[in-house]
Amino acid sequence: MSDLELSRSRLLELLKRDSVFHGEFILASGAKSNIYVDCRITTMNPEAAVLLGQVLYSRIRAALGDRKPVAVGGLTMGADPVAMAVGIASWNADADRGLKVFSVRKQAKDHGQGRRVEGNFKKGDHVVVVDDVITSGKSTLQAIEAIEAEGGIVDLVACLVDRESGGREKFAEKGFQLVSVFSKAEVFGS
Numbered sequence: 001m002s003d004l005e006l007s008r009s010r011l012l013e014l015l016k017r018d019s020v021f022h023g024e025f026i027l028a029s030g031a032k033s034n035i036y037v038d039c040r041i042t043t044m045n046p047e048a049a050v051l052l053g054q055v056l057y058s059r060i061r062a063a064l065g066d067r068k069p070v071a072v073g074g075l076t077m078g079a080d081p082v083a084m085a086v087g088i089a090s091w092n093a094d095a096d097r098g099l100k101v102f103s104v105r106k107q108a109k110d111h112g113q114g115r116r117v118e119g120n121f122k123k124g125d126h127v128v129v130v131d132d133v134i135t136s137g138k139s140t141l142q143a144i145e146a147i148e149a150e151g152g153i154v155d156l157v158a159c160l161v162d163r164e165s166g167g168r169e170k171f172a173e174k175g176f177q178l179v180s181v182f183s184k185a186e187v188f189g190s
Helices: 002-020 039-043 046-064 080-095 139-151 168-172 184-188
Strands: 020-026 031-037 073-075 102-103 117-119 128-135 153-162 178-183
Touching: 002 020, 002 046, 002 178, 031 039, 031 073, 031 184, 039 046, 039 080, 039 102, 039 128, 039 153, 039 184, 046 080, 046 102, 046 128, 046 139, 046 153, 046 168, 073 080, 073 117, 073 139, 080 128, 080 153, 128 139, 139 168, 153 168, 153 184, 178 184
Parallel strands: 073 102, 073 128, 128 153, 153 178
Antiparallel strands: 020 031, 102 117
16 A cells, blocks of 8 residues: 555544534535534644645646646635645645645635735636535635636635535536545445
């Protein structure tokens, strides 16, 4: 088993152990579910963050081919630790191609520059939009709309867990490819 496969296996172990809950839940998409994954518990764990960065950055690089985005980010707060993990892994892998990190606010600030996209982002930047979990894709699409409204160009969408509940299809309709570390079946079972 390769180092990357070992990292992915350990990340799945941590995710299942710490972030999967059973009960009755309303998801951000509005859907009801008897399983909830709170990825923040895992993505904010230093060990898991290192593993996540390595694995997701590898998938992003493979999906991008010759495209070279300059930054990674998404809708606060689920995307924030994912983006930072990927940014650090990208710098560790190749500082010349390292991805800077930004965050998208749910709404513009009413002070300062009044921006929704904060951090290392400017008009014309090619970016990767990340999230912790994709269900319907609604939250990630909000981030994409904000990025495009500020002149950014989205090259790819990436996430830790794809709940396989329509998000991938919505992104495809809009011309965006989604890559994920784990599928619904891997995290929640069949």
